[in-house]
Amino acid sequence: MKDNIIIFLLACMGGFLFFTIHSPLPWTLGPLVITLLWKTLRKKSVYWPRPIRNTGLIFLGYAMGSPFTIQVGHQILGQLPGMLMATFATMTISLLVGWFTSRRTGVGIINGLIGSVPGGLSQMAVICEEIDGADVAVVTLMQITRVLTVVFIVPMLAIYGLSNNSTPIPLFAANAPLNYAAFLPFVVVCILSPQLAKLLKVPTPYLMGPTLGTISLIIGGYDAPHLPQYLTALAQIAIGIRMGADITFDGLKNWKSIVLYTFGGVLLVITMSLGVDYALTKFYSISFLTAFISTAPGGITEMGLTAMTVHADVSLVVAYQLFRLLSMLILGIPVIRWWLMRRAVRNVVETNI
Structure with a gap:
């Protein structure tokens, strides 16, 4: 408990520092960096309870679902072709980058492909455990590098390159008085929906459960009150600490080359996605900024x-x-797994011949 309090206070200081220097996502990146530095200097791992991180995800899930409207729903249905195009383009480029990375670093085609897939970090780590020949450490390192690259670069480009209207989220800010009665239905849904999402095997259930649950209530006619900014900031702190605590480079001799090629590959994916973003702005009435963030190979x-x-x-x-x-989880990974198994069988046959 004492260590948790210390890392939390340090993380708050890190978030405030990053906020002061106008860093993108200061209340996520600040705690992440501080946690990494703290455990590196102490040469000791940091324990951050998963339930605290999950609570942060619930708050962010509500915050992400609350802007939804019926009009937005119609807009999404009308953009399914664009979603298909963006998904296919991102997946194809990412897999080509993974193949190239495997050739240059010697991590193997299996690790190269799975490590470059733009899916969830935790999901990819679990999936690679189910595929023969996959190295959990290598895949995790590649996925962490991908996530950190996107987390730092995409917000930087979005805030300082594509937007003139950015508002870093402070820890404490003036807010209108809370309407607790209006919040009550959303509180109930946000508490119950992660469990339902887990039963349905929805990715990132503690985030997507409240997001989808909040959207469902809005569709049902409820108005979603604005979440106080300090709660959003505290939720980001809880998530940033956990991200920093989970990162480790132990046991990988060639980790520098893996990180280097993965970093370059992610930059290539982000750059090439700009063409897809331009096409989306031409087909649909959305801003280039929204298209850019929508197609970025990051996490939800x-x-x-x-x-x-x-x-x-x-x-x-x-x-x-x-x-x-x-x-990726429903179609992409099964196809990759099928291809890898077919490739392994073919190699065995050729070896026996």
Whole structure:
């Protein structure tokens, strides 16, 4: 408990420091960096309870679902072709980058492909345990590098390159008086929905459960009250600490080359996605900023927060990110697994001949 309090206080200081220097996502990146530095200096791992992180995800899930409207729902249905195009383009480029990385670093084609898939970090780590020949440490390192690259670069470009309307989220800010009666239905749904999402095997249930649950209530006619900014900031702190605590480079001799090629690959994916973003702005009435964040190869949490910061269309960003993640988990990973198994069988046959 004492260590948890210390790391929390340090994380708050890190978030405030990053906020002071106008860093993108200061209340996520500040705690993440401080946690990494703290455990590196102490040469000791940091324990941060998963339930605290999950509570932070619940608050962010509500914050991401609350901007949804019926009009946004119609807009999403009308953009399914665009979601398919963006998902196919991102997946194809990412897999090509993974193949190239495997050739240059010697990590193997299996690790290269799974490590480059733009899915959830935790989901990819679990999936690689189910595939023969996959190295959990390598895949996790590649996924962490991908996530950190996107978390730092995409918000930086979105805030300082594509937006003139960014508002870093402070820890404490003036808010209108809370309407607790209006919040009550959403509180109940946000508490129960993660359990239902887990039963349905929805990715990132503590985030997507409240997001989808909040959207369902809005569709049902309820108005979602604005979440106080200090709660959003504290939720980000809880998530940032956990991200920093989970990162480790132990046991990988060639980790530098893996990180280098993965970093370069992610930059290539982000750069090439700009063409897809331009096409989306031509086909649909969305801003280039929203399209850019929607197609970025990051996670739903990080890209949702970025959209909130720059006042992009949060619901549309979450929809695109969720569509890509589900497509990868439901279709992409099974296809990759089938191809790898077929390739392994063919190699065995050729060896016996």
